[in-house]
Amino acid sequence: MARAKRQTKAxxxxxxxIPKHPLEDLIRVERIPHIWCPGCGIGTVxxxxxxxxxxxxxxxxxxxxxxxxGCSGRGAGYVRLDSFHTTHGRAIPFATGIKMADPSVxxxxxxxxxxxxxxxxxxxxxxxxxxxxxxxxxxxNFIYGMTGGQVAATTPHMAKSATTPYGNPDSPFNLPMLxxxxxxxxxxxxxxxxxxxxxxxxxxxxxxxGFSFIEVLSPCPINYxxxxxxxxxxxxxxxxxxxxxxxxxxxxxxxxxxQKGVVLGKFIDIDKxxxxxxxxxxxxxxxxx
Amino acid sequence: MEPKVxxxxxxxxxxxxxxEGAIAAGxxxxxxxxxxxxxxxxxxxxxxxxxxxxxxxxxEDEIAAITSILGAAWTGAKTMTATSGPGFSLMxxxxxxxxxxxxxxxxxxxxxxxxxTGLPTMGAQADMMQARWGSHGDYEIIxxxxxxxxxxxxxxxxxxxxxxxxxxxxxxxxxxxxxHMSEKVVIPQASKIRTVSRPRPSGRKDRFKPYQPGxxxxxxxxxxxxxxxxxxxxxxxxxxxxxxMSVDTQKEMMARLLGKIRNNLHxxxxxxxxxxxxxDIVIVSYGVSARTSxxxxxxxxxxxxxxGLFRLITVWPFPEDQIRELAKRVKGxxxxxxxxxxxxxxxxxxxxxxxxxxxxxxxxxxxxTPDAVIQLIKEVF
Numbered sequence: 001m002a003r004a005k006r007q008t009k010a011x012x013x014x015x016x017x018i019p020k021h022p023l024e025d026l027i028r029v030e031r032i033p034h035i036w037c038p039g040c041g042i043g044t045v046x047x048x049x050x051x052x053x054x055x056x057x058x059x060x061x062x063x064x065x066x067x068x069x070g071c072s073g074r075g076a077g078y079v080r081l082d083s084f085h086t087t088h089g090r091a092i093p094f095a096t097g098i099k100m101a102d103p104s105v106x107x108x109x110x111x112x113x114x115x116x117x118x119x120x121x122x123x124x125x126x127x128x129x130x131x132x133x134x135x136x137x138x139x140x141n142f143i144y145g146m147t148g149g150q151v152a153a154t155t156p157h158m159a160k161s162a163t164t165p166y167g168n169p170d171s172p173f174n175l176p177m178l179x180x181x182x183x184x185x186x187x188x189x190x191x192x193x194x195x196x197x198x199x200x201x202x203x204x205x206x207x208x209x210g211f212s213f214i215e216v217l218s219p220c221p222i223n224y225x226x227x228x229x230x231x232x233x234x235x236x237x238x239x240x241x242x243x244x245x246x247x248x249x250x251x252x253x254x255x256x257x258x259q260k261g262v263v264l265g266k267f268i269d270i271d272k273x274x275x276x277x278x279x280x281x282x283x284x285x286x287x288x289x
Numbered sequence: 290m291e292p293k294v295x296x297x298x299x300x301x302x303x304x305x306x307x308x309e310g311a312i313a314a315g316x317x318x319x320x321x322x323x324x325x326x327x328x329x330x331x332x333x334x335x336x337x338x339x340x341x342x343x344x345x346x347x348x349e350d351e352i353a354a355i356t357s358i359l360g361a362a363w364t365g366a367k368t369m370t371a372t373s374g375p376g377f378s379l380m381x382x383x384x385x386x387x388x389x390x391x392x393x394x395x396x397x398x399x400x401x402x403x404x405x406t407g408l409p410t411m412g413a414q415a416d417m418m419q420a421r422w423g424s425h426g427d428y429e430i431i432x433x434x435x436x437x438x439x440x441x442x443x444x445x446x447x448x449x450x451x452x453x454x455x456x457x458x459x460x461x462x463x464x465x466x467x468x469h470m471s472e473k474v475v476i477p478q479a480s481k482i483r484t485v486s487r488p489r490p491s492g493r494k495d496r497f498k499p500y501q502p503g504x505x506x507x508x509x510x511x512x513x514x515x516x517x518x519x520x521x522x523x524x525x526x527x528x529x530x531x532x533x534m535s536v537d538t539q540k541e542m543m544a545r546l547l548g549k550i551r552n553n554l555h556x557x558x559x560x561x562x563x564x565x566x567x568x569d570i571v572i573v574s575y576g577v578s579a580r581t582s583x584x585x586x587x588x589x590x591x592x593x594x595x596x597g598l599f600r601l602i603t604v605w606p607f608p609e610d611q612i613r614e615l616a617k618r619v620k621g622x623x624x625x626x627x628x629x630x631x632x633x634x635x636x637x638x639x640x641x642x643x644x645x646x647x648x649x650x651x652x653x654x655x656x657x658t659p660d661a662v663i664q665l666i667k668e669v670f
Contacts, residue, residue, distance in 0.1 A: 028520070031531060061515075061516055064513050064514075066360070076522075077520055077522065077531070082517070082518055082519055084360070084521045085520070085522035085523060085532075086356065086359075086386060086523060087356070087383060087386050090353070090356040092353075093349075093353035093357045094359060095360060096346070096348070096357050097318070097320065097356065097357035097358060097359060097360025097362075098360040098361065098364055100318070100346050100357070101317070101318045101344055101364040101366045101368075102364035102514070104514070105514060122349055122350060122353075123349060126348070126353070275346070279339065279344060282339055283339050283340070283342065286290065287340075
């Protein structure tokens with residue numbers, strides 16, 4: 001009886017009636033399933049990013065996504081936009097080339113902490129210094145995930161990794177402080193559980209004229225949490241319970257210490273001319289001195 | 290404000306002629322990082338491009354410089370960067386990205402003495418093998434070697450045309466001597482300059498496959514915003530551009546990437562012959578060394594030695610068949626180049642063991658004199 005019922009139900013629900021994912025027009029559905037592990041936060045951040053793109057109301061044809069290498073770096077491969085999966089660390093100079101050659105494009109760099117801040121660190125500080133009009137989203141999972149959990153420039157002091165089996169002797173970057181000191185004009189930090197704030201921040205960052213940077217804290221269950229004997233859910237709970245939202249907090253307060261509480265929010269949002277605007281002005285001035 | 294093409298006669302150095310060639314070819318984006326002896330190319334572009342509606346940007350290092358020109362190329366622009374040995378080394382990984390993503394761009398290397406910091410202000414031709422094999426993995430590449438400021442102009446246009454035709458990065462392998470040498474450069478009228486632009490796609494956007502080859506093995510290339518929503522990756526990919534980690538996909542992709550060059554050698558290879566038809570001894574040379582080789586040939590002829598010159602204008606792909614043909618009828622080869630044996634090995638490889646092949650080389654810092662070539666030939670033949 002139950003069996004017969006199920007069959008009738010299946011018959012009465014033709015394919016067209018299955019509701020579409022609200023972001024389906026922005027996802028390369030033919031590439032799903034994605035590579036991200038169960039419990040990973042990247043997918044949540046990725047969908048917040050796509051929701052933000054949608055919310056801006058800007059024509060999708062005026063977007064491009066650029067990624068480097070790593071787990072987060074696979075983002076560009078799943079978005080249905082002109083998208084570029086470049087070399088390790090070089091998403092920002094690639095994005096710079098796009099922006100300066102065609103300023104009408106909204107360029108989003110979607111990548112991870114290892115890619116953007118170790119091998120790509122130099123490019124980050126210089127793009128921030130120039131106030132290059134791009135949006136940089138950094139998913140910080142405190143580790144090199146794709147290669148199997150080696151120490152990163154963001155791994156907490158004394159945390160264990162595949163290459164620091166006895167603890168990380170180094171100290172991690174305070175990424176918002178680095179961004180602000182380098183000249184970024186929009187800087188925010190959220191975690192992957194704050195998906196509404198995150199989406200809102202992404203919308204603001206895309207609409208912001210100038211270099212915008214959002215750090216998103218995210219768990220790596222396999223290669224960070226497990227090795228450090230942290231349950232992923234406990235890590236996520238920390239994102240909820242051990243964080244403080246404090247807009248415009250001083251950069252020096254922004255180091256990541258869950259014991260004392262990690263500060264989230266928007267830390268800077270200022271106006272400064274961008275290189276593409278300046279170039280257009282220079283061209284005009286030379287034409288009509 | 291100067292026009293786009295500076296038609297007329299000019300007394301300029303090779304670096305500046307190179308920049309003018311790029312502009313004449315339609316280059317609108319230059320990603321720079323200063324380095325001797327290539328800096329003048331960047332300086333000229335910085336001065337010229339804004340007035341032509343183009344973009345010049347000085348990046349934070351050579352890796353960023355070449356990566357920026359790849360990004361810009363995907364907006365539809367013709368793009369270039371210029372460097373010398375140390376910067377060329379840094380660019381190598383991205384050269385591979387340009388090859389596998391089929392991103393057209395031109396990379397100028399005004400060579401100086403190496404290894405490492407070497408002789409920044411003095412010429413050499415010791416990056417020739419790096420141009421061929423410097424990035425990891427298998428690939429084919431195009432490299433042109435100009436012998437004069439005039440050729441810095443002409444061959445830069447050629448480099449853009451080849452790059453746009455085959456969607457490959459193209460190298461201008463110049464050297465400090467040609468880069469800093471000032472000579473008369475004749476720039477034709479804009480209408481007389483042949484320029485080529487990459488094939489662009491047409492047809493249904495939802496069915497477009499970015500890496501489906503066109504007639505000559507080259508896929509049409511859309512620009513960002515054209516509505517094709519392409520995905521471009523450095524990973525091994527299928528015709529849709531999507532990563533596929535499989536032996537078959539790798540094989541198919543590599544066959545086409547290599548085939549674009551290997552199946553079009555007749556269109557790509559440019560060489561020049563001087564007194565070759567009755568020559569016993571063939572001097573093979575390129576770039577600045579070809580200039581001294583002309584004098585050596587003339588002097589050897591006046592001594593009754595039947596020498597001729599086979600000049601490589603494209604060094605890569607290497608004209609293997611032509612060397613093999615020559616090897617059937619000549620007594621031997623001498624390769625003249627400012628290094629300790631690079632292209633000479635290619636000549637030797639193609640000439641085979643039946644015909645002797647020698648190197649008239651130099652470790653760098655100066656040109657090879659005709660006398661040095663003549664002396665070697667007198668000693669060995």
